[in-house]
Amino acid sequence: MGADDESLSRRVLREGKTKAGLVLVLVLVLFSAAGPLVSSHDPFASDFTFGISKEQTPLGPSALHWLGTDRIYRDELVRLALGGRLSLAIGLGATAIATAVGALVGMIAGFFEGSVVDVVLMRIVDVILAFPFLLLVMTLGVVFERTTPLTILFTLGLTGWLGTARIVRAKTIGIRSLDFVQAARALGQSTPRLIWLHVVPNVSPLLLVLGTMSVAQMIIAESVLSYLGAGISPPTPTWGHMLFEGQDYYQAAPWILLAPAVTILASVLGFNLLGEGLRDAIEPKR
Amino acid sequence: MVKAALRRLAYVVFVVWAAVTLSFIASNVLPSDPARMVAGPQARPEDVARIKKDLGLDRPATVRYGLFLSRLLHVSSLPDTDAAHKTCGTLGPLHVDLGKSYQQRRPVLTILGERLPRTLALAVVAVFLQVLFGVSAGAFAAKRRGSAADTATVTASLLGVSAPTFILGLFLQWLLAYRLNLLPLDGFGKTFADHATCIVLPALTLGLFGAAYYTRVVRDEMRAELLRDYVRTARAKGASELGVVRHALANVALPLVTLIALDLGGLVGGAIVTESLFRWPGLGSLSVTAILDRDGPLVQGCVIVTSAAIVVSNMVADGLYGILDPRTRRR
Numbered sequence: 001m002g003a004d005d006e007s008l009s010r011r012v013l014r015e016g017k018t019k020a021g022l023v024l025v026l027v028l029v030l031f032s033a034a035g036p037l038v039s040s041h042d043p044f045a046s047d048f049t050f051g052i053s054k055e056q057t058p059l060g061p062s063a064l065h066w067l068g069t070d071r072i073y074r075d076e077l078v079r080l081a082l083g084g085r086l087s088l089a090i091g092l093g094a095t096a097i098a099t100a101v102g103a104l105v106g107m108i109a110g111f112f113e114g115s116v117v118d119v120v121l122m123r124i125v126d127v128i129l130a131f132p133f134l135l136l137v138m139t140l141g142v143v144f145e146r147t148t149p150l151t152i153l154f155t156l157g158l159t160g161w162l163g164t165a166r167i168v169r170a171k172t173i174g175i176r177s178l179d180f181v182q183a184a185r186a187l188g189q190s191t192p193r194l195i196w197l198h199v200v201p202n203v204s205p206l207l208l209v210l211g212t213m214s215v216a217q218m219i220i221a222e223s224v225l226s227y228l229g230a231g232i233s234p235p236t237p238t239w240g241h242m243l244f245e246g247q248d249y250y251q252a253a254p255w256i257l258l259a260p261a262v263t264i265l266a267s268v269l270g271f272n273l274l275g276e277g278l279r280d281a282i283e284p285k286r
Numbered sequence: 287m288v289k290a291a292l293r294r295l296a297y298v299v300f301v302v303w304a305a306v307t308l309s310f311i312a313s314n315v316l317p318s319d320p321a322r323m324v325a326g327p328q329a330r331p332e333d334v335a336r337i338k339k340d341l342g343l344d345r346p347a348t349v350r351y352g353l354f355l356s357r358l359l360h361v362s363s364l365p366d367t368d369a370a371h372k373t374c375g376t377l378g379p380l381h382v383d384l385g386k387s388y389q390q391r392r393p394v395l396t397i398l399g400e401r402l403p404r405t406l407a408l409a410v411v412a413v414f415l416q417v418l419f420g421v422s423a424g425a426f427a428a429k430r431r432g433s434a435a436d437t438a439t440v441t442a443s444l445l446g447v448s449a450p451t452f453i454l455g456l457f458l459q460w461l462l463a464y465r466l467n468l469l470p471l472d473g474f475g476k477t478f479a480d481h482a483t484c485i486v487l488p489a490l491t492l493g494l495f496g497a498a499y500y501t502r503v504v505r506d507e508m509r510a511e512l513l514r515d516y517v518r519t520a521r522a523k524g525a526s527e528l529g530v531v532r533h534a535l536a537n538v539a540l541p542l543v544t545l546i547a548l549d550l551g552g553l554v555g556g557a558i559v560t561e562s563l564f565r566w567p568g569l570g571s572l573s574v575t576a577i578l579d580r581d582g583p584l585v586q587g588c589v590i591v592t593s594a595a596i597v598v599s600n601m602v603a604d605g606l607y608g609i610l611d612p613r614t615r616r617r
Contacts, residue, residue: 127304130593134558138577139312139585220450224559227452228574243452250460261453269448 018277024270028263032088035081043078044235057252068255071245076259083237084263090153090238091218091271097157098218099164099211106168107199111191113173122169125162133159137221138230147232152225156218164210168203175202205282212275216268223264239264298597305593306586310354313582314347320388320580341388354586357383375399384590385583387576394587397572402554402591404474405568407481408488408561409553413546415493420500421542425531427501428508439501446498455491455563462487472565488564492557496549503545507538540610544603551599555592 036043061068068076109121128136140155175181181198189197223240225231232238239260246257313320321338329337338344342353360381364371373393374381384394427439446454463471475484511517511534520530556570565571569588576584 123300123304126597127301127308127593130301130596131305131308131589132552132555132558132573132592132596135555135573135577135589135592138574139309216448223450224452228559228562229578243456247456250456251464254460257456261456265445265449265453268450269445272444272448 015277015281017273017280021270021273021275021277024266025274028084028267028270029088032081032084035084036078039075039078039081041075041078043074043082043237061255068253068259070242070256071249071253076256079237079242080239080259080263083239083242083260084267086149086232086236087219087222087239087264088267090149090156090222091215091267093153094156094160094218094222095211095214097154098160098214099207100161101158102161102164102210103168103203103207105161106165107172107195107203109165110169110172111176111195111199113169113176118169121165125165128159129162133221134224134228137225138228147230149232149236152222152232156221160214160218160221164207164214167206167210171203171206172199175199205278209275209279209282212271212278216271216275219264219267219271239267294601298594298601301597302590302593305589307351309586309589310351310582313580313585314350320582324388354385357385384587387584388581389575389579389584390581394583397584398569398587398591401567401569401572404566405554405556405561405570408485408492408557408566408568409550411485411489412492412496412553412557413550415489416496416500416549417542417546419493419497421504421535423497423501424504425508425535427505428512429527429531431509431512436505439505443498443501443505446494447502449495449498450559451491451495451557452559452563454495455488455560458487458491458494459564462490472563474565474567484564484566488557488560488566491560491564492553500542500545503541504538507541508534511537540607543606543610547599547603547606551595551597551602554595554599556588 070076070079105121105125109118112118136159137155140151140159175198181194184194184198219239222231222238223243226238226240227244229244231240231244242260243257243264246253246260250257321334321341321343324341325334325337335344342350360383361379362371362374362381363379365376371381371383373386373395374383375393375395376382382395384398386392387394387397390397423439423443427436430436449457459471463469469486470480470484472487473484475481508531512530514534517530517534520533525533554569556568556573558570558574560566561568561570562574569591573585573588573592575581576588
């Protein structure tokens with residue numbers, strides 16, 4: 001196992017995509033984590049002295065406010081960093097929930113392929129998949145009246161597992177019929193043990209790839225929710241909400257729109273690159 | 287054959303029923319008050335109570351659900367001018383009733399009938415653009431594998447799949463409508479010429495986003511196809527490079543057609559973000575306002591159309607696969 005792991009991690013890092021993705025993600029995480037600590041600006045305070053132009057409009061990038069000020073003259077950069085904490089935390093947290101649920105459902109359905117359990121689980125997946133993801137998330141988001149970061153996290157997590165479940169199910173069916181699993185079963189290993197010892201280790205690389213790419217999808221979903229007005233209530237900044245606010249200012253103050261747009265794009269690109277790099281390393285080249 | 291068709295129909299009905307029930311539960315049982323949304327935040331409690339009675343919301347949710355299902359599809363000899371059937375759509379004695387929108391006070395069926403053609407138009411133009419751009423870019427990159435043009439196409443498509451539609455849309459809006467002033471910012475317009483110019487930006491947004499993905503699929507598939515024996519044979523027999531590409535494309539068409547069917551189904555349900563961004567009055571933007579307004583009947587109407595479109599397109603994709611690739615046909 002050891003030698004195999006080593007070559008895998010080396011293979012992963014040799015991929016140019018992985019490196020680029022890793023750098024992007026790390027930079028964003030560092031920026032979000034350290035930004036609010038390092039910055040001398042208060043993310044919730046308006047700067048009526050240096051953040052406002054003579055015409056009472058937000059001020060563009062300057063030495064004091066590197067990315068300018070937002071529509072009520074707050075420092076854009078420090079808000080971007082603070083929003084990043086929330087956007088990234090929601091992306092990662094929702095992915096963790098979605099991957100765990102998806103893996104569990106997929107492995108159970110796959111292992112008992114054709115049984116009542118499998119049929120019921122897959123019908124549930126079919127039905128929820130027929131419900132457009134955004135519509136489902138929005139309905140849940142609206143139902144919770146005041147949306148907190150936690151409700152968004154759970155809403156996204158509990159709706160985002162369907163694709164994972166389907167893919168994991170297919171993979172599990174393949175693994176189940178392999179000789180060594182059949183042998184273990186013939187030797188009398190219990191089903192939970194079979195799944196834990198043989199299916200889980202074989203599915204986990206796949207989960208890593210799916211999970212990484214899912215973070216990108218979750219970040220988009222959170223932004224879209226905020227953008228459509230069903231996201232986290234202000235004043236807490238998230239990238240999606242900042243983008244929403246910036247939309248009305250793109251003529252007078254384009255930086256308010258540009259900053260969150262570029263950041264969202266960079267984070268999605270980062271996680272996508274990382275996921276593809278991992279996939280290329282794990283799966284043999286076609 | 288008939289049995290299989292019936293089975294599939296039953297499956298469609300089941301999924302649509304389950305999705306509608308889910309949306310009914312979400313908009314009725316969970317804590318949110320449509321009557322208060324209609325009345326407004328300043329309304330007096332007695333007004334809210336009156337509206338509640340008007341909308342039939344004073345009855346228990348189970349009763350309303352039963353009523354909703356029995357009205358959804360019923361047989362009646364009365365025409366839709368009859369007082370009890372004002373919200374019905376009729377097909378002979380067969381009535382379809384989706385109720386009345388809380389906010390708009392109009393039959394849901396009428397509203398859907400207005401919105402669906404616009405969403406269909408957007409879906410068709412968008413898919414046409416994404417196939418056009420995606421296939422040509424993908425085939426181009428595969429033909430010049432390893433070249434700078436290939437790398438550029440791949441990078442652009444990776445960027446494209448990473449750009450959420452609202453960012454791509456905002457950029458296109460800024461560039462083509464605001465900066466270059468070539469197109470209207472958003473909206474739908476009044477005449478056909480208006481519609482035709484208004485559709486460009488949302489369709490282009492959806493089309494470019496989808497094309498990024500198609501490019502990657504077509505490029506990967508083409509690369510594999512171009513290494514196959516039949517390509518070598520065709521070249522040996524003196525086929526032109528264009529002819530070779532045409533041969534290979536025919537084999538790439540199979541996964542592509544499946545993708546197209548699925549995309550069309552998804553888009554018929556409405557491109558929620560794109561339609562909202564460009565204020566295109568289709569089903570997508572309708573669903574958003576319906577949800578934000580807690581307009582239960584309207585949400586359910588949208589869900590019926592959307593889920594049916596998705597299930598049917600899934601089925602069509604499966605069926606097309608069987609027709610186009612005889613190897614997968616079951617005896």
